[in-house]
Amino acid sequence: MDLSVVIPVHNEADNIQPLVDEIVAALEGRWEYEIVYVDDGSTDETLQRLRAARAGCPRLRILRHARGCGQSTAIRTGVKAARAPVIVTLDGDGQNDPADIPALYARFREARPEERLWLVTGWRRKRRDTWLRRFSSKVANGVRSRLLGDATPDTGCGLKVFPREVFLELPYFDHMHRFLPALVQRAGGRVVSVPVHHRPRERGVSKYGVGNRLWVGIVDLLGVRWLQRRACLPEVAEVE
Ligand SMILES: Nc1nc2c(ncn2[C@@H]2O[C@H](COP(=O)(O)OP(=O)(O)O)[C@@H](O)[C@H]2O)c(=O)[nH]1
Ligand SMILES: [Mg+2]
Numbered sequence: 001m002d003l004s005v006v007i008p009v010h011n012e013a014d015n016i017q018p019l020v021d022e023i024v025a026a027l028e029g030r031w032e033y034e035i036v037y038v039d040d041g042s043t044d045e046t047l048q049r050l051r052a053a054r055a056g057c058p059r060l061r062i063l064r065h066a067r068g069c070g071q072s073t074a075i076r077t078g079v080k081a082a083r084a085p086v087i088v089t090l091d092g093d094g095q096n097d098p099a100d101i102p103a104l105y106a107r108f109r110e111a112r113p114e115e116r117l118w119l120v121t122g123w124r125r126k127r128r129d130t131w132l133r134r135f136s137s138k139v140a141n142g143v144r145s146r147l148l149g150d151a152t153p154d155t156g157c158g159l160k161v162f163p164r165e166v167f168l169e170l171p172y173f174d175h176m177h178r179f180l181p182a183l184v185q186r187a188g189g190r191v192v193s194v195p196v197h198h199r200p201r202e203r204g205v206s207k208y209g210v211g212n213r214l215w216v217g218i219v220d221l222l223g224v225r226w227l228q229r230r231a232c233l234p235e236v237a238e239v240e
Pocket of ligand 2: 206
């Protein structure tokens with residue numbers, strides 16, 4: 001198996017089938033892949049819709065958290081369960097375009113191992129969100145990139161490609177998915193941003209606002225700063 005596509009969802013019932021269809025259209029016949037949905041304690045019909053989608057798509061696997069644990073934890077659950085060595089993550093709301101996956105995966109594969117390219121992340125050049133969301137995201141991305149020096153213009157994009165093993169070695173905390181570039185660099189890897197499409201949300205409602213993104217984000221920023229300071233990459237050689 002080449003790729004595991006991991007999708008965390010919370011109350012995204014109407015987005016399930018359209019997104020599954022788009023992923024299949026983008027990947028079928030090109031690679032061996034699976035689609036791993038993690039239903040994070042949804043209270044709408046997300047689970048029923050996932051079951052229905054699986055009936056028409058045997059590549060689809062469904063994992064479920066009994067209670068909502070947040071997006072980072074859902075991603076981690078999916079990565080742990082994944083069978084492929086390479087993971088693609090994607091938002092479950094349809095704002096990321098699965099047609100961008102092949103370009104990101106190609107960029108990941110063209111790197112030689114000694115380049116240590118451990119994360120290819122989407123860069124939403126043209127955000128299709130409300131004015132307030134675009135503005136708060138711009139501020140947050142500016143502050144974060146300055147404070148962490150992670151040289152990444154957009155860490156909030158759900159589209160990312162990375163090795164499964166690398167992700168599972170990273171320090172884990174709720175909301176870590178917004179800091180993957182800094183965490184990967186801390187582990188000794190390189191990160192590349194690739195422009196991707198972004199689409200307006202057509203169905204369902206956004207789960208994040210200024211209250212639960214910006215303020216939590218500031219606390220997390222300080223935490224990641226601390227992690228950076230407490231890092232040391234040993235050069236290890238086995239002595240004969
Ligand atoms: N597992 C899980 N996924 C979530 C949670 N909140 C949001 N998501 C998913 O994360 C993705 C992005 O969320 P969204 O509300 O669209 O955020 P926005 O695009 O930044 O406004 C969607 O697939 C959501 O279903 C959560 O608490 N748990
Ligand atoms: Mg969204």
